[in-house]
Every structure is written in structure tokens, then in C-alpha cells.
Amino acid sequence: MLEVVQLECRRGDRLLFSALDVEVGGGTLLHVRGRNGSGKTTLLRALCGLFTPERGKIRWRGTPIAELGDEYHRDLLYFGHLNGIKGDLTGVENLRVTTTLDGERLDEQALWAALARIGLQGFEDLPTRMLSQGQKKRVALARLVLSRAPLWVLDEPFTALDTAAVALLETLIAEHVAGGGIVVLTTHQDVPLTSGQVARLDLGS
Amino acid sequence: MLRLFWCILSRDLTLALRRGTDVLTSLFFFVIVVSLFPLGVGTEREVLQTLGPGVVWVAALLASMLALERLFAADHVDGTLEQMLLTDQPRALLVLAKITAHWLLTGLPLVLIAPLVGMQYHLTGAAVGVMMLTLLIGTPVLSLLGAIGAALTLGLRGGGILLALLILPLYIPVLVYGAGAIDVAATVSVADTRPYFELLGAFLLVTLVFAPVAAAAALKISLE
Numbered sequence A: 001m002l003e004v005v006q007l008e009c010r011r012g013d014r015l016l017f018s019a020l021d022v023e024v025g026g027g028t029l030l031h032v033r034g035r036n037g038s039g040k041t042t043l044l045r046a047l048c049g050l051f052t053p054e055r056g057k058i059r060w061r062g063t064p065i066a067e068l069g070d071e072y073h074r075d076l077l078y079f080g081h082l083n084g085i086k087g088d089l090t091g092v093e094n095l096r097v098t099t100t101l102d103g104e105r106l107d108e109q110a111l112w113a114a115l116a117r118i119g120l121q122g123f124e125d126l127p128t129r130m131l132s133q134g135q136k137k138r139v140a141l142a143r144l145v146l147s148r149a150p151l152w153v154l155d156e157p158f159t160a161l162d163t164a165a166v167a168l169l170e171t172l173i174a175e176h177v178a179g180g181g182i183v184v185l186t187t188h189q190d191v192p193l194t195s196g197q198v199a200r201l202d203l204g205s
Numbered sequence B: 001m002l003r004l005f006w007c008i009l010s011r012d013l014t015l016a017l018r019r020g021t022d023v024l025t026s027l028f029f030f031v032i033v034v035s036l037f038p039l040g041v042g043t044e045r046e047v048l049q050t051l052g053p054g055v056v057w058v059a060a061l062l063a064s065m066l067a068l069e070r071l072f073a074a075d076h077v078d079g080t081l082e083q084m085l086l087t088d089q090p091r092a093l094l095v096l097a098k099i100t101a102h103w104l105l106t107g108l109p110l111v112l113i114a115p116l117v118g119m120q121y122h123l124t125g126a127a128v129g130v131m132m133l134t135l136l137i138g139t140p141v142l143s144l145l146g147a148i149g150a151a152l153t154l155g156l157r158g159g160g161i162l163l164a165l166l167i168l169p170l171y172i173p174v175l176v177y178g179a180g181a182i183d184v185a186a187t188v189s190v191a192d193t194r195p196y197f198e199l200l201g202a203f204l205l206v207t208l209v210f211a212p213v214a215a216a217a218a219l220k221i222s223l224e
Helices: A040-048 A070-075 A091-101 A108-117 A133-146 A163-178 B002-019 B021-041 B045-066 B070-077 B080-085 B091-106 B108-120 B125-152 B159-187 B190-223
Strands: A002-011 A014-024 A028-033 A055-060 A076-079 A151-155 A182-186 A197-202
Touching (some): A014 A028, A014 A040, A028 A040, A028 A163, A040 A076, A040 A151, A070 A076, A091 A108, A091 B002, A091 B080, A108 A133, A151 A163, A163 A182, B002 B021, B021 B045, B021 B108, B045 B108, B070 B080, B070 B091, B070 B125, B080 B091, B080 B190, B091 B108, B125 B159
Parallel strands (some): A028 A182, A028 A197, A076 A151, A151 A182
Antiparallel strands (some): A002 A014, A002 A055
16 A cells, blocks of 8 residues: 655765665554664655655555645654644643644543543643653654554654553554554564564665 | 634644743834834934834834744644644645734734834824724734745744845835825825725735745745
């Protein structure tokens, strides 16, 4: 479903990777690996259309993503290095904004339930700047609980999380993959999947 | 659509009110700049009446620009802007919501404080009324045009100065007609200000249609 053909990305004068071919079908986890600076984040941003590659094509369901535009954005959930949450807003308020942006219509109950599932019970209505790094990350990850997008692109989602949260996130990813979704992620740890398949892509080797 | 607009608008207003100081800085800047002129040029009635309209409008331009840099910068730093650009919702509408919030926080207060400012320049009641009306129509144009500049200079080093150089020339028509209307109201008659308002209204409509689209496109370029 997600196809990368002969992709070449540069940052300034530095060539990150070239002639990259990847094909990821439904129900697959693509684990992008590589040392620091090998272009993992750039690849992920290119997959989202946030970075224009030097050469090559990225296709979603057979159509180049640049032509798909908003249609592609509907199918995509991107989780970047920055959490994308506002420190002055509470967890519930942050989640309400992000789900509205995702085009979902959710009632308050669903938002509170999602935050409870991600392990933030009792912290839902505190401004997120009062929370710890790991808790902020959890607020941002609460989107995954509510998301219906088939393609998840997650950049280092496991950093700053404690073991319980890591396990929870692994469950969420496994559920998504089991439901036929695609997950593309970068992380330095192994992600165990009980069902579906794991593909690995090594950059800079 | 309306739900998205309202969601972003209330988000930005909530954020600004929780910060507090952001709202007051441009308002106080406006009041201080306007108050400096009588101190500098003396309190002669006729001089102040001639200077008044121009000074008020120049101060309004500068005050509006002062807050522009923050329009997208804070969202850029914490990654929320990236999320906004990846939505399948109309991005121009989203930008319009942000501009509306910006105007409510920086433009509308200027309109409301205008009578107080007018008193310093011995403007007549009618001229003050016209001044409020020109500000009411003109300041949204400043926010709308400014958003394009803010989007283009996002993430650049020294973006603030560049923003001023980029945007201030575009503000000139609003300044000319805004100040002109007040001047005509003070010296000729209120009825003769009509063409000025028609032109200001036309500016508002044109920027209302084009500025959000242009700013949304500029944001996409800036984020790459």
C-alpha cells in the first residue's frame, strides 16, 4: 500500500540515502533502523510530505502522495520528535484539538477514556507543562488510541516512556497492525509483535 | 468546518488568556507610542489635531506588527503547527481562525482604546467615531496581511526585522486611507469619508479571501 521508489534525500550538501526502494503492505510494521544522522527522521518526514525528496516517488495506494494531498492526510497519523502539545492547555484540551484536526467528532467521555487508557488518570485536567516528560509523551500518544488512520508514522515513540507505557504502546501498535494497518517507526529497541509481520529497513549501511 | 474554526479560535484565545502578558503588550505599546508625540512636539492644539490621525494609524501598524511574530512561532516550536498542516481539514480556514484570534487579541483592543487616545489629540467627537470605525475595518487587514509575512519568515534567524521590511510597505494603503478618513472627518465633514470606507472595506474583503490561502501555502514552504 505504501511504496517508496528510488528515493533520494539530501540535507544541504550531504547525501543521506539514495535509490531507496521499500514496499509496505497492510498489516505490517516497518522498523527503520540506523545510526544517528543516517536520515531516519528525514525519511519519515518525507513519507508524510513534510520534506521534499531530491529524487524518487512515494506512493500511497498507487498514487503519488503529492497528488493525493488531503486525502492522504486523512489516512496518515504522524507522531514527530516534538510532542505537538501545548503546555498551557490541559490533557483533555490538547486531545480535543488534535482529534478535531483529525476530523473526528468525539464526546468528552471518549477523550477522558483515551487518557485513562494511556495511563493519565488524575492528570487529565492539569496544564501539560506541569507534567513530566514521559507524561507529556503519553498525552501526545493518546491520539493513537482514538485514531482511525490506517498509516501511522512514529518517530522515536518510545523515548522518555517508562516500562508500563512502553508495553502499552507496543500493544497499541500490535493492535493496529493486527487490524490491517501500517506502522512505520524508528526506535533503537526491538518491537515484539504477536501477529502481523515486521519488516526492517537499515539506513546508512 | 465551523467546528474546526471554533476549536482553533477558542484554543488560541485560551492560550493567550492563560499567558496574559501577550495580550497587554501590544495594547500598552500602542498607548505609549501615541502618548509620546504630544510630549515631544508640545501641546499646541492645531499641531496635535493635524498629527493625530497619522500618529494613531502608524502606532496601530507598529503595535499590530509587534505581535505578528508570535502568530505561528509558538506553534512551530512545540510541533503543533506541523500537526495542523497534516490535517485533512481546510488549512486556509485553520489559518483564518488563528488570524481571527490574533485580531481579537491585538486589533480589537486598539479600537476600544481609541477614544481615550483621541482625547490627547483634541479630536472632535465625530472624528473619534470615524477613527474607531477605520480601525475596526483596517486592523483586520493588518492581521490578515501580516499573517502572510509571519508565515514566510517563520523559523528564520532575524525573522522579526525581515517581517517588518516585508510587511510594512504592504500596510501603506491602509495607513493612507485610514488616516485620510479621520483627517477628512475632522476638517471637512463626516459624510465625505464615505469613499475612504469603501476602499478600506474593499481591502478587507480582498485580504479576507486571499490572505488565509496565501499564508497557508507559505506555512507549508516554511516548514520544509
